[in-house]
Amino acid sequence: MRNARGLIVAAWCLLMVSAAHGQADKRPDLVAILKGPLTPVMTWGEVPADIRAAMFAHMEDPGMADPGKPFQESDAVVGQRKPWRRLVFAAKSGDTYIICYEHGGVDLSYHVAVAPWGDAKVAHTILLPPWPRSVEDLRNWSHDDTAWFRPSDNY
Numbered sequence: 001m002r003n004a005r006g007l008i009v010a011a012w013c014l015l016m017v018s019a020a021h022g023q024a025d026k027r028p029d030l031v032a033i034l035k036g037p038l039t040p041v042m043t044w045g046e047v048p049a050d051i052r053a054a055m056f057a058h059m060e061d062p063g064m065a066d067p068g069k070p071f072q073e074s075d076a077v078v079g080q081r082k083p084w085r086r087l088v089f090a091a092k093s094g095d096t097y098i099i100c101y102e103h104g105g106v107d108l109s110y111h112v113a114v115a116p117w118g119d120a121k122v123a124h125t126i127l128l129p130p131w132p133r134s135v136e137d138l139r140n141w142s143h144d145d146t147a148w149f150r151p152s153d154n155y
Helices: 002-024 030-035 049-056 135-142
Strands: 039-041 085-093 096-103 109-115 123-127
Touching: 030 096, 030 135, 049 096, 049 109, 096 135
Parallel strands: none
Antiparallel strands: 039 085, 085 096, 096 109, 109 123
16 A cells, blocks of 8 residues: 555656646746846737737637727626736737736636747736736736736636
C-alpha cells in the first residue's frame, strides 16, 4: 500500500512537472509584458483579424463595440440591437495583444484576453471589481502577479 501510494504521488508529480514544462515556455510572461512598453490599440478594428475571429469563435453572440460606443449593457433589450461587448482598452507588445472589454447582460462583467496564449490563439479571464480602465490601471491591478489570470471558456 505504501509503495502504491508513493508510486501514485511520484507519477502525479511527474505529470505536473511535464505539463508545466510543456506550457511554461509557450505562454507569454504577462508580468514582463505589463512592465514593458505597450503600444495602444484604439479600436476593435485594429486588433488583427485572426485574433478577432479566434475570440468570436468562443462567443455565443459575437460582436464588439469600440470604446465609448453604445453596447448592450443590461439584459433589457430596447430598440436597435447592439453588441453585447465593448472594448475598454487594448495594447500590444510585439505580437502579443492584451484586450480588455466589458460584457453586458444580466450581470455586467469585465474580461481580459491575451493573444496568443501558448499553442492557443487566445486565452481569456474574467476580472472582479474594481476594474482597470487603462493599461496603467491593469499594471497596478496585477501587482506583479499573474495569479489573477486564469484562462476561462466564458467569453
